[in-house]
Amino acid sequence: MSHPRNPLLLALTLVALVLLTGCGGAVGSADPAGSGAGASGEVAVAPSLSEVEPAEDPRAFTGPVTAGVDGSDLDPVTAPQPALPATVRDAQGTEVVVDDVSRVLALDIHGTLARTVAELGMAESLVGRDISTQFEQAADLPLVTGNGHELSAEAILELDPTLIITDTSLGPWDVVLQMRDAGIPVVVVDSTRSLGNVEEITTMVAEALGVPAAGAELNTRVSAEIEEVLGHIEAIAPAEETDRLRTVVLYVRGNAGVYYLFGEGSGADDLIDAVGAYDVAEEIGWSGMRPVTAEGLVAAQPELVVMMTKGLESAGGVDGLLERLPALAQTPAGQNRRFVDMDDSVLLGYGPGTADVLNALAVAVHAPQALEAQGDGA
Amino acid sequence: MSVSLPLPPSAASRSLVLGVLSAALLLALVVAAGAGQLDIPASEVVGSVLHRLGLDVGSLPTHPQGEATLWQVRFPRLGMAVLVGASLGAAGALMQGVFGNPLAEPGVVGVSAGAALAAAAVIVFDVAVLGQWTIAGAAFVGGLVTTVAVYLLSRDAGRTEVVTLVLTGIAINAVAGAALAFLMFLGDTQAREEIVFWQLGSLNGSRTEHLAVTLPLTLVGLVAAIALARQLDLLALGDRAARHVGVDVERLRLTSIVVVALLTASAVAFAGIIAFVGLIVPHLMRMVVGPGHRSLVPASALGGAVLLVLADLWARTAIDYADLPIGMLTSLVGGPVFFWLLRRARRTAGGWA
Numbered sequence: 001m002s003h004p005r006n007p008l009l010l011a012l013t014l015v016a017l018v019l020l021t022g023c024g025g026a027v028g029s030a031d032p033a034g035s036g037a038g039a040s041g042e043v044a045v046a047p048s049l050s051e052v053e054p055a056e057d058p059r060a061f062t063g064p065v066t067a068g069v070d071g072s073d074l075d076p077v078t079a080p081q082p083a084l085p086a087t088v089r090d091a092q093g094t095e096v097v098v099d100d101v102s103r104v105l106a107l108d109i110h111g112t113l114a115r116t117v118a119e120l121g122m123a124e125s126l127v128g129r130d131i132s133t134q135f136e137q138a139a140d141l142p143l144v145t146g147n148g149h150e151l152s153a154e155a156i157l158e159l160d161p162t163l164i165i166t167d168t169s170l171g172p173w174d175v176v177l178q179m180r181d182a183g184i185p186v187v188v189v190d191s192t193r194s195l196g197n198v199e200e201i202t203t204m205v206a207e208a209l210g211v212p213a214a215g216a217e218l219n220t221r222v223s224a225e226i227e228e229v230l231g232h233i234e235a236i237a238p239a240e241e242t243d244r245l246r247t248v249v250l251y252v253r254g255n256a257g258v259y260y261l262f263g264e265g266s267g268a269d270d271l272i273d274a275v276g277a278y279d280v281a282e283e284i285g286w287s288g289m290r291p292v293t294a295e296g297l298v299a300a301q302p303e304l305v306v307m308m309t310k311g312l313e314s315a316g317g318v319d320g321l322l323e324r325l326p327a328l329a330q331t332p333a334g335q336n337r338r339f340v341d342m343d344d345s346v347l348l349g350y351g352p353g354t355a356d357v358l359n360a361l362a363v364a365v366h367a368p369q370a371l372e373a374q375g376d377g378a
Numbered sequence: 379m380s381v382s383l384p385l386p387p388s389a390a391s392r393s394l395v396l397g398v399l400s401a402a403l404l405l406a407l408v409v410a411a412g413a414g415q416l417d418i419p420a421s422e423v424v425g426s427v428l429h430r431l432g433l434d435v436g437s438l439p440t441h442p443q444g445e446a447t448l449w450q451v452r453f454p455r456l457g458m459a460v461l462v463g464a465s466l467g468a469a470g471a472l473m474q475g476v477f478g479n480p481l482a483e484p485g486v487v488g489v490s491a492g493a494a495l496a497a498a499a500v501i502v503f504d505v506a507v508l509g510q511w512t513i514a515g516a517a518f519v520g521g522l523v524t525t526v527a528v529y530l531l532s533r534d535a536g537r538t539e540v541v542t543l544v545l546t547g548i549a550i551n552a553v554a555g556a557a558l559a560f561l562m563f564l565g566d567t568q569a570r571e572e573i574v575f576w577q578l579g580s581l582n583g584s585r586t587e588h589l590a591v592t593l594p595l596t597l598v599g600l601v602a603a604i605a606l607a608r609q610l611d612l613l614a615l616g617d618r619a620a621r622h623v624g625v626d627v628e629r630l631r632l633t634s635i636v637v638v639a640l641l642t643a644s645a646v647a648f649a650g651i652i653a654f655v656g657l658i659v660p661h662l663m664r665m666v667v668g669p670g671h672r673s674l675v676p677a678s679a680l681g682g683a684v685l686l687v688l689a690d691l692w693a694r695t696a697i698d699y700a701d702l703p704i705g706m707l708t709s710l711v712g713g714p715v716f717f718w719l720l721r722r723a724r725r726t727a728g729g730w731a
Contacts, residue, residue, distance in 0.1 A: 146698075146699045146700025152415060152700065152701060153447075153451040154415035154451055155416075155699045157446060158441070158443070160441070172575070174582075174583025174585055175583045178450050178451055178583065182451075191568075289567050
């Protein structure tokens with residue numbers, strides 16, 4: 001009777017191994033805040049809204065476009081001199097004293113903080129990165145987030161950072177506390193990203209680095225850029241709300257039927273309002289980021305769907321998505337294949353790149369033909 | 379396990395087995411202490427420990443954060459692995475004894491589900507009454523409350539039937555599962571991710587403070603479990619026989635359930651759900667030391683600790699910079715092993731009824 005036992009055991013072991021390696025692979029790729037640089041490298045950057053001709057009727061346009069943003073396009077403040085020690089009261093009210101900014105880790109789900117550090121002229125100090133940080137000077141730094149957003153304590157300590165700037169979007173929170181236990185100053189910034197707190201976050205990062213003047217300089221520049229783009233948008237966006245495109249931002253991953261609608265407080269609400277589109281999620285009182293039903297989508301009747309590039313890819317592109325989500329095909333956006341995709345890490349990241357994101361998205365909404373022509377040329 | 383009579387314990391063989399298990403645990407700890415993402419040679423690990431013990435021997439870690447890594451990250455994590463493994467192993471042995479049912483596992487009576495539900499609730503509703511201890515505290519209370527609820531619900535006219543108890547546990551588990559799904563729907567992305575990771579179990583982020591909270595709970599639980607062992611041996615004769623020899627069966631059951639809840643809830647509170655340890659380890663130990671609880675309970679505690687230290691070593695070193703969920707690993711290995719045990723029992727003993 002012992003004969004059949006061994007093949008059985010062998011088979012079970014094999015299954016276990018296959019499952020394990022399978023999981024290992026999936027863990028690496030199932031990453032909501034995606035690694036977007038691959039896509040943005042191939043995609044042409046959207047032209048400035050002021051240089052394109054707005055479409056006569058943006059509703060009449062059909063077909064998907066990609067709103068390209070160059071995440072590597074940095075314009076850092078020149079050679080700031082850190083004044084140390086710097087004392088910061090962080091977003092949680094913790095008093096943090098920073099003595100040394102020679103080895104900095106700036107980590108969050110969107111890569112906004114590392115980008116801010118680089119824009120402040122301190123890119124040289126960065127010693128590691130999160131998965132969303134892909135700009136040129138940082139792309140080769142070691143990753144400290146293993147499974148997408150999970151912090152690894154030993155990986156962080158191995159880099160011997162003298163300052164960690166992060167928020168609560170990466171976890172487990174206990175790892176952040178371990179870093180404090182190990183004597184490393186940890187500055188925690190607000191984890192929400194919206195048009196309203198770009199300046200606040202930049203200021204806090206600059207203070208933590210001991211370069212408040214560079215922070216002020218960067219803030220002046222970024223708000224001027226945002227004002228300029230908002231001015232362009234105002235000039236061409238329909239004045240009447242009813243004339244604006246009914247827009248939703250959808251989060252879709254893979255084929256498992258995961259589709260979430262971004263609502264109030266997710267950062268997507270600000271984005272839709274700022275680019276002069278009509279926020280359907282606000283109309284139906286949707287908040288946060290929650291799964292939406294197929295019928296809910298039909299009832300919402302969006303005319304334009306904004307998605308993350310990798311998310312759209314993982315669902316099999318526009319065709320795959322419409323096939324899998326027949327409800328979407330019943331909306332004006334689905335009938336016109338009016339989809340706009342943007343790099344996963346920048347779409348809701350805000351930070352110093354906010355103006356570029358608003359611009360690219362506004363072009364995709366109001367002058368999509370400009371992006372389409374660009375796509376043909378590439 | 380058709381109730382087999384405990385063999386007369388031979389003191390020599392018992393201490394031999396426990397000695398071997400202790401040595402295995404020590405060895406596992408040494409290996410695990412020397413391995414990790416941050417590369418610290420074994421000699422420096424030993425040097426660091428000796429320095430803390432006041433012996434100025436050996437070299438300290440050369441990496442600037444080596445010392446901090448060992449004492450703030452790696453050692454607390456190893457300590458938690460030992461405590462959690464020992465708790466789950468002992469709780470499993472105790473539970474199988476008190477139910478007279480080899481399928482009994484802390485998860486079965488709803489401790490894990492109740493703890494998970496309470497933890498998820500405070501994550502989703504963003505409660506922070508106990509500051510950073512809120513989630514762990516909620517999990518602990520949730521586990522205890524659920525266990526007591528299952529026990530009371532399955533009790534009728536001063537008696538508890540094992541089958542009713544197990545089935546009530548299943549019903550409670552189903553309800554808790556539904557509530558958990560609803561909480562995941564309510565929560566935002568971050569809360570959902572936290573819940574998922576919590577459910578998969580992980581020792582990532584274990585801190586000295588966690589250790590300080592868990593250690594006394596585990597010790598109390600283990601001492602109580604070992605103290606109950608003799609009575610559990612008598613219970614193995616059957617309820618009636620046990621009553622005849624003077625065991626207060628109802629009280630024994632109730633005490634055991636509370637001890638199981640204490641052990642499991644303290645394990646689950648910081649580490650999340652780590653499945654199968656409580657099921658597999660007692661079975662394996664029973665093959666070595668026999669069904670007598672005076673050997674089985676301590677052996678299961680030691681065996682659970684060894685298993686978890688090794689599983690966690692695997693979880694944190696298998697993929698660079700990443701932590702695998704340890705609950706996934708234990709289930710992945712535990713499931714097939716359990717299946718093998720089932721087949722084996724059918725062949726050798728005609729199976730479990």
